[in-house]
Amino acid sequence: MNYSTKQVALLANELNLSNFQHYPSQLALQALLKEVCLSPKPGLVDMMNNGSHRDMNFNTFIASIKAISQWFDDFYLYGYRLKPQHQSNFLTGIRPIGLACEQAMYQATNGVNTHKGGIFAFGLLLGVIGYLQQQQKHLNVEVICNTLATFCHGIVDNELARSNSAQTMGEQLFIRHRLSGARGEAESGYATVRQISLPIYHQMQLAGFDEETSLLQAMLHLLAFNQDTNLVSRGGLEGLHFVQNTAQKLVKLGGITHQNGDNHLIEFDQQLIARNLSPGGSADLIAITWFLAQYQY
Numbered sequence: 001m002n003y004s005t006k007q008v009a010l011l012a013n014e015l016n017l018s019n020f021q022h023y024p025s026q027l028a029l030q031a032l033l034k035e036v037c038l039s040p041k042p043g044l045v046d047m048m049n050n051g052s053h054r055d056m057n058f059n060t061f062i063a064s065i066k067a068i069s070q071w072f073d074d075f076y077l078y079g080y081r082l083k084p085q086h087q088s089n090f091l092t093g094i095r096p097i098g099l100a101c102e103q104a105m106y107q108a109t110n111g112v113n114t115h116k117g118g119i120f121a122f123g124l125l126l127g128v129i130g131y132l133q134q135q136q137k138h139l140n141v142e143v144i145c146n147t148l149a150t151f152c153h154g155i156v157d158n159e160l161a162r163s164n165s166a167q168t169m170g171e172q173l174f175i176r177h178r179l180s181g182a183r184g185e186a187e188s189g190y191a192t193v194r195q196i197s198l199p200i201y202h203q204m205q206l207a208g209f210d211e212e213t214s215l216l217q218a219m220l221h222l223l224a225f226n227q228d229t230n231l232v233s234r235g236g237l238e239g240l241h242f243v244q245n246t247a248q249k250l251v252k253l254g255g256i257t258h259q260n261g262d263n264h265l266i267e268f269d270q271q272l273i274a275r276n277l278s279p280g281g282s283a284d285l286i287a288i289t290w291f292l293a294q295y296q297y
């Protein structure tokens with residue numbers, strides 16, 4: 001295992017955390033750093049290898065995080081300035097900032113999609129937190145996620161069910177398999193995180209496991225249950241089921257707490273690489289897990 005708190009701290013320092021005006025933006029930056037540093041993550045880019053990716057590596061991710069984090073305060077301020085009577089315009093108003101941030105990502109990575117899902121999720125989270133802070137609401141996981149769900153209400157219906165241009169992978173997979181992907185997770189107020197990965201992360205921490213081990217265990221649970229559209233886009237429903245079934249078997253054995261837990265994850269990584277599968281959605285959800293764990297449960 002190569003991930004280390006020290007490495008994340010060094011990178012955070014390099015990216016100058018103090019440049020961010022708002023504390024939630026600093027947390028979002030750290031969450032993305034922790035996600036890419038967490039190793040071994042089956043099929044994903046991490047500090048050990050590039051997973052199933054040929055067009056990006058660890059450095060591409062750092063360049064991407066550096067570029068997109070410049071927008072984090074903008075997401076936060078967008079929410080902070082939103083008037084309660086304009087709540088229903090939240091999504092329409094934040095979209096141009098999200099698209100500009102995506103452009104900054106593509107520029108920094110020479111056209112590679114490193115963080116499309118991450119931008120979407122953290123854009124929404126930061127906007128919602130900005131709004132709640134302006135309203136002087138007490139912040140906890142429930143309030144943040146319920147507000148996010150309210151602000152995203154109807155997104156699956158509006159963008160996938162009723163009108164769907166079948167352009168992006170997410171749009172096509174909704175037509176083919178009724179999978180709602182990143183939008184569905186947001187509209188549910190990150191139900192998969194709240195019901196699966198966050199409780200596991202907290203349980204592991206309470207049992208005395210370190211942050212890295214706790215995140216790996218939470219990641220394994222996400223792989224076991226998340227309906228990740230990235231897996232379906234590369235390997236069809238068969239690819240998704242292979243990952244879910246394998247992860248469920250490992251969870252039953254104790255996951256990372258098994259005496260060979262590390263090796264099991266490394267083998268799982270090799271199996272995903274051999275099948276060209278990458279659970280990018282679960283990578284986004286593990287970053288969200290750490291981010292939300294910084295707030296009261």
Ligand SMILES: CC(C)(COP(=O)(O)OP(=O)(O)OC[C@H]1O[C@@H](n2cnc3c(N)ncnc32)[C@H](O)[C@@H]1O)[C@@H](O)C(=O)NCCC(=O)NCCS
Binds near residue numbers: 116228
């Ligand atoms: C909704 C987005 C992500 C569109 O992506 P797409 O149609 O390809 O959908 P899809 O569901 O496949 O998700 C894209 C990415 O989300 C992640 N993802 C996939 N499955 C899941 C899942 N089950 N849970 C969470 N994230 C997931 C992956 O990283 C994936 O690459 C987004 O790019 C978009 O609409 N951008 C416009 C800007 C915007 O509206 N921003 C608003 C907030 S900033």
Ligand SMILES: Nc1ncnc2c1ncn2[C@@H]1O[C@H](COP(=O)(O)OP(=O)(O)OP(=O)(O)O)[C@@H](O)[C@H]1O
Binds near residue numbers: 035045113117281
């Ligand atoms: N560490 C990571 N490694 C790989 N993907 C990640 C990682 N962290 C987050 N992701 C997510 O995975 C998505 C990229 O996955 P992928 O490369 O499979 O998508 P794509 O570019 O749409 O498809 P393809 O590469 O098959 O053309 C991004 O949207 C990103 O948010």
